[in-house]
Amino acid sequence: MQTILDWISAHNAIIYIVILMIFLGIEVISRVPSVLHTPLMSGANAIHGVVIIGAIIVMGRAESDNYVALILGFLAVILGTLNVVGGFVVTDRMLEMFKKKK
Amino acid sequence: MEISLLSICYLIGSVTFIIGLKMLSHPETARKGNLIAAGGMSLAIFGTIFLYKDGGEGLHNYGWIFAALVIGTLVGTVAAKKVKMTAMPEMVSLFNGMGGACAALISVIEFQHYFRVSGIHGDQATVGIAIGTLLTIFAGVIIGSISFAGSIIAWGKLNGSIKDFSFKGQQITNIVLFVGILVVSGYLITNIDFTNLYLFYFVLVAALVYGVLFVLPIGGADMPVVISLLNSFTGVAAACGGFLYNNQVMLTGGILVGAAGTLLTILMCKAMNRSLLNVLIGSFGGNAAGNSQQAVQGNFKEISVSDAAVCMAYAHKVIIVPGYGLAVAQAQHVCHELEKLLTDKGVEVSYAIHPVAGRMPGHMNVLLAEADVNYDKLQEMEQANDQFKNTDVVLVLGANDVVNPAAKNDPASPIYGMPILEVELAKTVIVNKRSMKPGYAGIENALFFQPKTSMLFGDAKAALQKLVAEIKTV
Incomplete structure (x- = not known):
């Protein structure tokens, strides 16, 4: 019990962020028209590509003789970049077609 | 110093994600929102690369990191640019x-x-x-x-x-x-x-x-x-x-x-x-589909391209219901051509878009927008359902489950309760499909066997091209 309470008070800021972000995430897209469901899903997909930052940190901290970490980290950065770049470009392509043409 | 700069980068990044997501949920601002989020993401990524400190030490293995970034960016951009809309x-x-x-x-x-x-x-x-x-x-x-x-x-x-x-x-x-x-x-x-x-x-x-x-x-x-x-x-x-x-x-x-x-x-x-x-x-198609299928039997009738052309050219009001078949056949451009041709002949043409037509919500809107179809011609489900009873011809292009009346009147059907486009209210329904095979839900569609429905078999693009050619001669 004590450990749980300690953990909560030690990670207070993080817990606040998580709770606020849950509400914000729901609030921000609650009034999206169905036309935009696909681009929105694609855009959200690109945003969770932020995981690439973790991959960069892992890669940048790996000791130069730890080949497992280097190879897996290299792969992780490639995959993360694909998620970010591919995600934003696909979303942009979808939205490009929505622009008003007169 | 670097650490505080990095936290500012992260702060800006977080805010752009929120703003980006917010803007993505409105049609006018969506594209800008995506770019803003992308900008924030780049800031956070490059901030991490150059400013991150782990116990007073910066990151190393820069060669590996940049090589991976370049490979990912090249492959990601090419894949995203080359992929077909469908x-x-x-x-x-x-x-x-x-x-x-x-x-x-x-x-x-x-x-x-x-x-x-x-x-x-x-x-x-x-x-x-x-x-x-x-x-x-x-x-x-x-x-x-x-x-x-x-x-x-x-x-x-x-x-x-x-x-x-x-x-x-x-x-x-x-x-x-x-x-x-x-x-x-x-x-x-x-x-x-x-x-x-x-x-x-x-x-x-x-x-x-x-x-x-x-x-x-x-x-x-x-x-x-x-x-x-x-x-x-x-x-x-x-x-x-x-x-x-x-x-x-x-x-x-x-x-x-x-x-x-x-x-x-x-x-x-x-x-x-x-x-x-x-x-x-995943109860779809499994146990429930068995008992609902015997209800749907009977004969369907086929319609020739020329009959379909005459039927549409002399109608007052035509509603097109696009589905996945249109998407796989890449028929959105020729579909737009058909719409323009009919409009020139004085026919009132619009599109009825089911929210889950195609493979993703909004899929059809994206496709038709690519073909330059005017926004005002797209009707959402409720709007369209009010209009079907005054419509002469409904042209269903490769849609199936979203026009299946079983969703309304067959409680045993696995799609019972799903809102559908009530196309059977129109005077005539022309259904373009490749074959009589059931749609993705794996169930038969009673609509195809109704007396007012005629089937126009074939790939959506090929069928529409013939239809366009035929209407020009009417």
């Missing part, structure tokens, strides 16, 4: 899978790193990891792997290379597997030492298998919901990385997408009038 849903699924795999790999490397460091320091009895860290590593590897394996299956299903597959007792297997993953992880988190480390890799493999089994039995019509759900999973997996490194931008981005993705999933389920649980258990 294949976009599976592309999103694939990119989502990449993110999930990235999160899982981070956990694997961190795990391996702790294990290695403890080994070097000669502490053979226990691995030096705090329980909280272990918990996030396990959560990351489990959620990331499920998301990766599931997304790859969803991708394969959407492009047709993987068929629906289920076996007896699959539900039980899934539950046992999932409980097994949790039990083994729980045991490891509390009792890890050098003798049971290998069990971590068991968890990794089991999570991958679970991801495959989880998506495999779910019907193709439900893939958008599954992709959206896996999308929010990856968000949570990214947030686990945020916990691991105490990194606010990963935490905000991940949780934001996790929450928004879950809501989006529920909104999509609502559009089909089904619960999320119902989608996930």
Whole structure:
């Protein structure tokens, strides 16, 4: 019990962020028209590509003789970049077609 | 100094994600919103590369990092630019899978790193990891792997290379597997030492298998919901990385997408009038379809291209109902041509868009927008349903389940309760399909056997081209 309470008070800021972000995430897209469901899903997909930052940190901290970490980290950065770049470009392509043409 | 600069980069990044997501939910600002989020992302990435300090030490292995970034950027850009409009849903699924795999790999490397460091320091009895860290590593590897394996299956299903597959007792297997993953992880988190480390890799493999089994039995019509759900999973997996490194931008981005993705999933389920649980258990096509099928029998009649052309050219009002068939045939341009031609002849033409027509919500809007179809011509479901009774001809292009009257009047049907386009209210219905095969839900459609319905068989693009040529001569 004590450990749980300690953990909560030690990670207070993080817990606040998580709770606020849950509400914000729901609030921000609650009034999206169905036309935009696909681009929105694609855009959200690109945003969770932020995981690439973790991959960069892992890669940048790996000791130069730890080949497992280097190879897996290299792969992780490639995959993360694909998620970010591919995600934003696909979303942009979808939205490009929505622009008003007169 | 660098550290404070980096936190400012992360702060700006987090704010752009929120603003970007907000702008993405309005048509006028959506594109700008996407660019803003992309800008914030670049700032956070380059900030991390140049400013990150770990115990006073900067990052190294820059060569590897930049090589990976360049490869990822080139491949990602080319793939995203080259993909056909119709294949976009599976592309999103694939990119989502990449993110999930990235999160899982981070956990694997961190795990391996702790294990290695403890080994070097000669502490053979226990691995030096705090329980909280272990918990996030396990959560990351489990959620990331499920998301990766599931997304790859969803991708394969959407492009047709993987068929629906289920076996007896699959539900039980899934539950046992999932409980097994949790039990083994729980045991490891509390009792890890050098003798049971290998069990971590068991968890990794089991999570991958679970991801495959989880998506495999779910019907193709439900893939958008599954992709959206896996999308929010990856968000949570990214947030686990945020916990691991105490990194606010990963935490905000991940949780934001996790929450928004879950809501989006529920909104999509609502559009089909089904619960999320119902989608996930995958009752589609399985037990329920058997007893509803005998109700639909009888004869259908075919219509020739010239008859269809005359029928449409002399109508007052025509509504086009596009579906997946239009998308696979890439028939959106010739469809627009048909619409212009009929409008020139004084026919009132519009499109009725079912919220889940095609493979993803909004799929049809994206496709028709690509073909320069005017916004005002697109009608949403409720709007269109009011108009069908005053409509002379409804042209259904490769849509099936979204116009199936069984959703309204057959309680035994697996799609019962799903809102549909009530095309049978119109005077005449012309259905273009490649064959009489059932649609993605795997059920027969009574609409095709009604006296006012005629079938125009063939690939949507070829059929429309003939129709256009024929109408020009009328």
